[in-house]
Amino acid sequence: GSKWSYIGPDGEKAWPKKYPFCGGVFQSPIDFHRDILQYDSNLSPLEFIGYNVPSTDRFTLTNNGHSVKMYLSPTMHLRNLPFEYTASQLHLHWGNRNKSEGSEHTVSGKHFAAELHIVHYNSEKYPDVTAAMDKADGLAVLAILLEIGPFNPSYEKIFRHFQNVKYKDQMVQVPGFNIQELLPDRPDEYYRYEGSLTTPPCYPSVLWTVFRHPVKISQEQLLALETAMYCTESDDPEPLEMVDNFRNVQEFRERLVFISFRE
Ligand SMILES: NS(=O)(=O)c1c(F)c(F)c(S(=O)(=O)CCO)c(N[C@H]2CCc3ccccc32)c1F
Numbered sequence: 001g002s003k004w005s006y007i008g009p010d011g012e013k014a015w016p017k018k019y020p021f022c023g024g025v026f027q028s029p030i031d032f033h034r035d036i037l038q039y040d041s042n043l044s045p046l047e048f049i050g051y052n053v054p055s056t057d058r059f060t061l062t063n064n065g066h067s068v069k070m071y072l073s074p075t076m077h078l079r080n081l082p083f084e085y086t087a088s089q090l091h092l093h094w095g096n097r098n099k100s101e102g103s104e105h106t107v108s109g110k111h112f113a114a115e116l117h118i119v120h121y122n123s124e125k126y127p128d129v130t131a132a133m134d135k136a137d138g139l140a141v142l143a144i145l146l147e148i149g150p151f152n153p154s155y156e157k158i159f160r161h162f163q164n165v166k167y168k169d170q171m172v173q174v175p176g177f178n179i180q181e182l183l184p185d186r187p188d189e190y191y192r193y194e195g196s197l198t199t200p201p202c203y204p205s206v207l208w209t210v211f212r213h214p215v216k217i218s219q220e221q222l223l224a225l226e227t228a229m230y231c232t233e234s235d236d237p238e239p240l241e242m243v244d245n246f247r248n249v250q251e252f253r254e255r256l257v258f259i260s261f262r263e
């Protein structure tokens with residue numbers, strides 16, 4: 001299996017030894033700061049097709065030892081990108097109970113509490129996500145920055161199941177709901193750049209859309225995310241908490257991030 005982690009000898013500094021792309025070009029995540037941002041009037045609002053999944057459908061939520069991920073319905077896709085991209089899965093990145101600064105992307109050097117990623121693949125050119133994931137135009141990931149605020153009933157539709165996916169390879173069925181409820185206000189305002197998977201194999205295959213506005217979840221919801229899961233299996237004698245599962249920001253030289261909004 002994938003022998004990499006976020007801490008210790010298999011941590012991110014060691015990734016390039018087994019996964020050469022992790023030491024390569026166009027790596028994600030990055031920091032968004034004023035002197036690399038450029039307004040682009042061609043960045044139109046994305047269209048979220050089929051995101052309103054009926055509650056009669058079920059999403060599989062699973063702990064894969066690195067994150068908690070939910071498989072999405074192949075009827076969900078994005079429009080207004082260079083190609084049509086079909087939803088594959090969503091997952092999260094977070095910090096720990098003493099330091100709720102677990103987002104992957106940062107803004108002016110500032111971490112947010114956590115980050116939700118919705119992974120899509122180019123279904124116009126590739127039959128599935130596995131075929132797409134190592135192609136330059138293969139993936140499109142939406143990133144939502146999470147910060148502390150009022151209780152969020154939409155995020156609770158996922159978070160309420162965390163007690164059933166505490167350990168690696170556990171899974172649970174989540175009733176369908178409108179995934180568009182997970183997006184922030186003004187989804188027409190976003191950062192756009194070409195980058196990579198933020199986990200091994202770190203393929204430079206991702207068109208990133210990071211929404212400008214964060215979404216609020218409560219302190220209690222965030223604590224549940226930071227304390228519920230383990231990277232290890234339920235019978236492992238040395239349980240490892242699943243915390244701080246974010247990659248550090250990567251060098252971003254000679255490149256620009258395009259923004260759909262005027263600051
Ligand atoms: N931050 S991110 O969006 O770059 C990103 C992750 F952070 C992450 F954890 C995963 S994963 O599948 O849960 C575990 C590593 O493969 C994926 N999964 C991707 C990579 C490999 C793969 C294969 C099929 C479907 C999705 C993915 C991912 F795209």
Ligand SMILES: [Zn+2]
Pocket residue numbers: 091092093117198
């Ligand atoms: Zn991710």
